[in-house]
Amino acid sequence: MDQGLAKKLFEEGAFLILVDMPKGTEFGMDWNSWITGPKFKGVKMIPPGLHFIFYSSNGKHGGHSSPRSGFFHFFKQREIFISHWDVNNEEIQFSHKSVDEMNSLRENLKNLDKNLAPYPYDTLEKWVSLTDWINNDVMVKLQPENGKIQSVPELISESNVSPSGREMSEESVKVPRSSAVDEDGLPILKPKPGTEIKFSMIPKQWYPPNATPHEISKHSVDSSYILGQIIKNSSQPEDLLGELQFAFVCFVLGQVLDAFEQWKSLVNVLCSCDDLLKEHQKLYESLLTVFYHQLNEIPKDFFVDVVSSNNFLVSTLTILFSNLQTEGIDASLQKRGKQFQKYLTKKFKWNFKSEPDDWAPVVVEI
Known part of the structure; x- marks a missing residue:
């Protein structure tokens, strides 16, 4: 890439800072994925707009990748999006910094440059063509309340979900055991409230009520x-x-x-x-x-x-x-x-x- 263009993209593009992501993690953005090295700390020169970040840890599974997780984010011009690696849960957690901390980080970006991977612009056109109708309102409407897209849903017993759809505490669960199992005696499980993607409901029956x-x-x-x-x-x-x-x-x-x-x-x-x-x-x-x-x-x-x-x-x-x-x-x-x-x-x-x-x-x- 031309040095002048690279400098402009560095100054105008967004940054994804990942603190403490372990070596050997599968990490991806949009239509690209990599295995992280020991010096990896994030991505630079990210074009403004919608992007999908995904990852899969190899930490606790004996070399086997954990289920993939990810999240969508609309990056603004020159935005610095900070996150850190949660060792216990093996996932990315979003970080919130004060104004002074953000200003200090922005001044230190050039020192971080060698640890940031450049966004691969050769696949940007493909990514945009596959997501050009996902505006911010659509993203907010569909994404789970916790903001995470998980390949393996987090399930809990149906008896632990209140009528309002919220997870109940152990003390408040008074439902008999028989109501939490199916006809074969297996527990009835549902996605943990706040983790499911909020897709439009599409009934199996396409006709209106009381149809002739x-x-x-x-x-x-x-x-x-x-x-x-x-x-x-x-x-x-x-x-x-x-x-x-x-x-x-x-x-x-x-x-x-x-x-x-x-x-x-x-x-x-x-x-x-x-x-x-x-x-x-x-x-x-x-x-x-x-x-x-x-x-x-x-x-x-x-x-x-x-x-x-x-x-x-x-x-x-x-x-x-x-x-x-x-x-x-x-x-x-x-x-x-x-x-x-x-x-x-x-x-x-x-x-x-x-x-x-x-x-x-x-x-x-x-």
Whole structure:
């Protein structure tokens, strides 16, 4: 990198300071990961905007990596974000410093320079293309109350959770033991309150309450009703794209299985929309771009079910491409849909011409 540019980025970029992170820790930011050395103390020249920091310790597991953890943060220009390594819990803890301490640290940045890894700008464009719809409001809305994204959820007994969703103290737990086990006698566990990602609720039933048999049949193949309900609970329709990207990052980089399930559910709802699609054509123009960047980052056979040999994405995207060609859809969006379908067929050898099994008519008896 040109020295003049490097100096400017050092002066204008943000800093992530990590105190006492042990040697041999897997540490990553955005689409990059490293194994830390003995002198590592953080990252410099971070471009302003959203970033995802993740890590996995090798400390207490005999050389085996611990489950991955991470967090999102919107870095401001010239911000210094300080954190330290918690030896007991083997995780990053956020540090709060006084104004005087921060000023002293800023004056000492050049002395820390040799211990700070430069942000890898060669992957910035990819990172931005995969997260450009995650604004600060979307991040705050979705991230857990404790701010941590954990690949392995912290679980507690259902009997230790109050009706308000808060964890109860041992003294206040008076629920009989039988209420905390399932029919097989196994304890019923739930994520510890404050640790779960606050994804949008997507009901399995897509039809409204008290729906007639005809309405049930209609909404079983057209997700317009349930998509409309999700959009009503969002600040703007595009927040769905932010959640789709948030879930994708949490799964791919955070290794959160529940995030993958949420991603699949969102994809299914968005691709199965017919009537409401005409009202949100700009949303679908952007959705095709989001899909393009996400699908370029996964293996070709990732979504193939080993047992059924059924590709989830082929069936859902077949429905989307069909809906994009219906009457009332703008010609430019129809063209984009055809171009994207052609691109996927060429890249992945996916066949979008055969009718999916779940397109069989849904018959509701009266």
